Amino acid sequence: MALDVNKYRNKIRENNPRFNMVPFIDVVFTILIFLMVTSSFSAADQTQSDSGKPQMSESNGSSEYYLIPVAGLKKVTVNGQDMSSYIRNSAIAVHTNVIDYGEITIRPKNGEIIITTPPDFAIDKAVTIPSTG
Numbered sequence: 001m002a003l004d005v006n007k008y009r010n011k012i013r014e015n016n017p018r019f020n021m022v023p024f025i026d027v028v029f030t031i032l033i034f035l036m037v038t039s040s041f042s043a044a045d046q047t048q049s050d051s052g053k054p055q056m057s058e059s060n061g062s063s064e065y066y067l068i069p070v071a072g073l074k075k076v077t078v079n080g081q082d083m084s085s086y087i088r089n090s091a092i093a094v095h096t097n098v099i100d101y102g103e104i105t106i107r108p109k110n111g112e113i114i115i116t117t118p119p120d121f122a123i124d125k126a127v128t129i130p131s132t133g
Contacts, residue, residue: 064095065093065094065095065096065127065128065130066093066094066096066099067091067092067093067094067130068091068092068093068094068104068106068113069089069090069091070090070091070092070106070108070111071090071108071111072090072108072111073090073091073092073111073112073113074087074110074111074112075112075113076092076112076113076115076127077112077113077114077115078115078116078117078126078127079115079117079123079126081123083115083123083126086127086128086129088129088130089130091130092113092127092130093127093128093129093130093131094115094126094127095121095125095126095127095128097118097121098115098117098118098121098126098127101118101121102115102116102117102118102121102126103115103116104116115127
């Protein structure tokens with residue numbers, strides 16, 4: 001029995017398969033909508049407090065103090081003690097542990113920063129005069 005290869009080859013060439021895109025697009029969008037509705041989107045780190053202070057898990061750099069500039073800064077209090085003498089050019093340098101574990105409230109309208117240090121942290125080390133260079 002001989003096979004007619006040319007007949008089979010011609011049959012394949014004539015029969016062009018067609019792919020209807022409309023049902024394919026409908027199915028893809030249905031799956032996409034299903035995944036969007038059933039997924040829960042949340043931030044990776046939800047440990048941000050209600051005070052509005054950004055959470056700093058690690059300090060990027062070797063500095064022990066970080067500069068906090070506030071336009072028109074006039075008053076800085078640390079645990080109720082006035083530390084306004086440390087203000088230079090409307091800025092104050094705050095210790096990284098105070099930023100990480102304490103509480104800092106900035107009132108730009110009053111030109112005031114109120115700092116609460118972590119427990120057992122020395123008030124005199126919480127802030128310092130910003131370095132000029």
